[in-house]
Amino acid sequence: MKITFYGQNSLHIEMAGQNILVDPFISGNPLSKDHININDLKADYILVTHAHQDHTLDVEAIAKNTDAVIVSNYEIAMHYQEKGFSVHPMNHGGSWQFDFGKLKYVNAIHTSTFPDGSDGGIPGGFVIEGEHKNIYIAGDTALTMDMKLIPLWTKLDLAILPIGDNFTMGIDDAILASDFVDCDKVLGVHYDTFGYIEIDSAEAKKKFYDAGKDLMLLEIGASLEL
Ligand code: NI
Numbered sequence: 001m002k003i004t005f006y007g008q009n010s011l012h013i014e015m016a017g018q019n020i021l022v023d024p025f026i027s028g029n030p031l032s033k034d035h036i037n038i039n040d041l042k043a044d045y046i047l048v049t050h051a052h053q054d055h056t057l058d059v060e061a062i063a064k065n066t067d068a069v070i071v072s073n074y075e076i077a078m079h080y081q082e083k084g085f086s087v088h089p090m091n092h093g094g095s096w097q098f099d100f101g102k103l104k105y106v107n108a109i110h111t112s113t114f115p116d117g118s119d120g121g122i123p124g125g126f127v128i129e130g131e132h133k134n135i136y137i138a139g140d141t142a143l144t145m146d147m148k149l150i151p152l153w154t155k156l157d158l159a160i161l162p163i164g165d166n167f168t169m170g171i172d173d174a175i176l177a178s179d180f181v182d183c184d185k186v187l188g189v190h191y192d193t194f195g196y197i198e199i200d201s202a203e204a205k206k207k208f209y210d211a212g213k214d215l216m217l218l219e220i221g222a223s224l225e226l
């Protein structure tokens with residue numbers, strides 16, 4: 001499995017020969033827009049955690065280019081289906097066996113309204129069980145006790161957690177989240193994009209290190225192999 005970071009919560013995951021994009025927000029991200037061209041991106045699936053603009057801005061353009069299937073909660077899926085896109089609607093607690101792996105839509109504590117005010121349902125995260133590795137994409141969320149359910153279902157190899165604070169959990173809560181999901185290997189996302197979520201990366205890494213954990217922070221366009 002290869003995971004590439006495009007800024008904020010935007011990720012490209014290569015898994016079982018499939019191309020999965022998560023929360024594409026690139027053309028409007030000051031950190032990404034000059035480095036990544038959305039017309040170059042491959043996608044068989046686009047996973048959307050919630051409807052906020054910093055997670056959905058490029059969904060339609062990329063889905064038009066690629067015919068990707070948009071996977072999200074029921075309300076977000078219907079929003080895109082009405083516009084003619086291919087979708088797979090889910091809801092919290094439900095799993096589906098896709099050709100790339102088994103995906104579960106799990107709880108997040110956040111909000112989820114589209115920029116035009118339409119209903120984006122209730123936000124979520126994704127647990128993906130691949131052929132060899134399992135990952136958790138928390139999406140935008142507070143630290144929540146529900147994270148303790150995840151290790152009852154799945155032994156994670158990587159937790160992708162927001163760390164920017166203000167709109168989501170920050171570093172200290174992300175360390176607790178890493179305990180809750182029983183995974184010491186964390187990829188930090190949702191930081192530095194705007195003034196509200198700027199972090200001190202060295203301090204963040206040190207805090208994780210002191211807690212016996214590994215916080216990975218990727219440059220825009222950089223990848224990690226699992
Ligand atoms: Ni959000």
Ligand code: MN
Nearest residue numbers: 052054055140
């Ligand atoms: Mn966000």
